[in-house]
Amino acid sequence: MSVQPAQMTDSHRRFLQILMSRGILESSEAQKLHKHCCETHKVSYAADKLEDFIKIINNQLQPLFMQIRRGVSEEDGKQHYALVNLAETEITRMASDYAENELELFRKTMDLIVTSENGFASSTDILNLADQLQTKKMKKKEVEQVLHHLVQDSWLSEKRGEYTLSTRCIIEMEQYIRTMYEDTVKVCNICHNITIQVQHFLIRTLIQLVKFHVLAQGFIRKQFSPYSHSC
Amino acid sequence: MSQRKRIRGNPSTAPEASQQPDAHDSEDDLLSQAQTATQVQRNLEKLTPEQIEQKVSEVVQFILIKDQKKLPIKRADIVKNVLKEYKSIYAEILNRVSQILKQVFGLKLVEIDVKNHVYIVVNRLEHQGGDCMKVEGSTAKMGLLMVILSLIFMKGNSAKESMIWEVLKKLHIDISERHQDLGDVKKLITEEFVRQKFRIRIPNLGQHSIKKHRQKRLQKHQEQQAGQNKCFKTQVDFQYMV
Numbered sequence: 447m448s449v450q451p452a453q454m455t456d457s458h459r460r461f462l463q464i465l466m467s468r469g470i471l472e473s474s475e476a477q478k479l480h481k482h483c484c485e486t487h488k489v490s491y492a493a494d495k496l497e498d499f500i501k502i503i504n505n506q507l508q509p510l511f512m513q514i515r516r517g518v519s520e521e522d523g524k525q526h527y528a529l530v531n532l533a534e535t536e537i538t539r540m541a542s543d544y545a546e547n548e549l550e551l552f553r554k555t556m557d558l559i560v561t562s563e564n565g566f567a568s569s570t571d572i573l574n575l576a577d578q579l580q581t582k583k584m585k586k587k588e589v590e591q592v593l594h595h596l597v598q599d600s601w602l603s604e605k606r607g608e609y610t611l612s613t614r615c616i617i618e619m620e621q622y623i624r625t626m627y628e629d630t631v632k633v634c635n636i637c638h639n640i641t642i643q644v645q646h647f648l649i650r651t652l653i654q655l656v657k658f659h660v661l662a663q664g665f666i667r668k669q670f671s672p673y674s675h676s677c
Numbered sequence: 678m679s680q681r682k683r684i685r686g687n688p689s690t691a692p693e694a695s696q697q698p699d700a701h702d703s704e705d706d707l708l709s710q711a712q713t714a715t716q717v718q719r720n721l722e723k724l725t726p727e728q729i730e731q732k733v734s735e736v737v738q739f740i741l742i743k744d745q746k747k748l749p750i751k752r753a754d755i756v757k758n759v760l761k762e763y764k765s766i767y768a769e770i771l772n773r774v775s776q777i778l779k780q781v782f783g784l785k786l787v788e789i790d791v792k793n794h795v796y797i798v799v800n801r802l803e804h805q806g807g808d809c810m811k812v813e814g815s816t817a818k819m820g821l822l823m824v825i826l827s828l829i830f831m832k833g834n835s836a837k838e839s840m841i842w843e844v845l846k847k848l849h850i851d852i853s854e855r856h857q858d859l860g861d862v863k864k865l866i867t868e869e870f871v872r873q874k875f876r877i878r879i880p881n882l883g884q885h886s887i888k889k890h891r892q893k894r895l896q897k898h899q900e901q902q903a904g905q906n907k908c909f910k911t912q913v914d915f916q917y918m919v
Contacts, residue, residue: 459783460802466741466782486805506781510734531738 457483458503465514465529469600470614473525500527517617520565520610520642521603528617547582548592551575552601555593559610560627565642566608569593611642720765729766733773735759740774740786744798752794817858822870824848841866 460483465471471479480499484491500514507513511533517526544552554575558567572593576584584592593609596602600614616623623631623640631640721729739759743750755771756764763770771786778784778798785799828844829836842852850856852863859865 454780456783456802459781460805460808462781463783463800463802464808482805482808503781509730510737510777510781512738533734533738 452502454502454506455487455489457487457489458499458506460486461499462503462507462514462529465527470526470528470617472519473527476527515617517613517620519613520616521613526613526617528614530618532621544592544595545582547579547584550579550581551584551589551592552596554578555596555602555609556611556623559642560623561630566605566610569607569609572609616640616642717766717769721769724763724766728763729770729773732760732763733770733777736770736774737777740778740796740798741782744784749789750796750798752796818865818869821850821859821862821865825866825870 461479464479464483465476477493477496480496481491481493484499504513507529511531513530513532514527515530517528518524519526551572555567555572558571558575559565569590573586573589576586576589593602593604597604597609597612600612602609602615603612611619620640631642633640736755736759739755740750743754752767756767760767760770775786778786779801783800783802785801786796787799788794788796824844825841828841832840845852845862850859850862852866856862
């Protein structure tokens, strides 16, 4: 059984650098990256030790108020990893690549999305926000460009002219969403995660429950069948 | 990112005398003069470990943010935006920040301008084929930069603007037209790259020279990746006969 390094090595640093560059990684990509980093720096690798690998990095990131966090995509139910900033300071506010009025537009878009029934906001509704901005008004064309950038930077997802929060956004801003929308945001009573695209989430959960039910039925049948495999 | 030659600045050394000291210089004097070991220790004792750690983490984040935007980091900005009343322990905080950048992120903080105390962040880890870094607009810009720096280097650290435009035209990059990925190419080269300290421009001569440390960086980069860069340089030489 291979022993994972307990201390931070260049394999961890490379993983962290690439995650910082990509912003978010799907679980399978994170697995491949884990393997690549361990092989590059000739450290012990085990496919099932990704969580331990990440834990070593997180131990170092914790005093810096940063963390590699895992979340589930509402689109496909797949796990993703993102590097999140846990501190809200003047410094982190400087990190924004967006102007003040663009950030205001994003916040108002988030309002629309979180308070909607299906977790989506139409492009028309978002375009109408342009006139309501307090910081600096925007033309419709500018709103379209900002939305395009937000999608490119993986803060929003777009589907058939409707916008929702991306996986990266939900992972990174979970605490903010829970605090700002405490009374509005929907939280699952089983997994306690916030859910934006409620319908998707319900369908996925139902599918999981059906699978579980079928498995359970199969298990019960096998256990108590007069034709069990042991006969 | 390639390795750059580290230019060490001793913060406890008094700065060079200038004929017209200004407010910025006098603040630098204060920072330098305050950094003797005993004084730093005394100032550190006035603060709790948590306060110091908080400031260290803020400086780390500040540097990472600036590096993300490919902008050099000035000591004056660190003091003004982050340290503020903690500037008396600047030297100690910067030491700790350097350690953290190295230990946690595999990055190196290099002082490229000792007089004005300007830093850049350099990657200590060599790029590998399977890294899969994010490909974005800045990747195209880096590609263009690589071509221009190689050109300047091959011309003995100085190349005329007209020659650069001519070579770019052969690469189907016309500076009179807006490029699909690079945008306003002329502005990118004459303003953005210059601002990011990749090149300096000598006005009125229309020449672009490469700063010494950038030259060393290019040299070192080529040494380290000899195979790839020799091939690149040969192809450029052959194709464009500059």
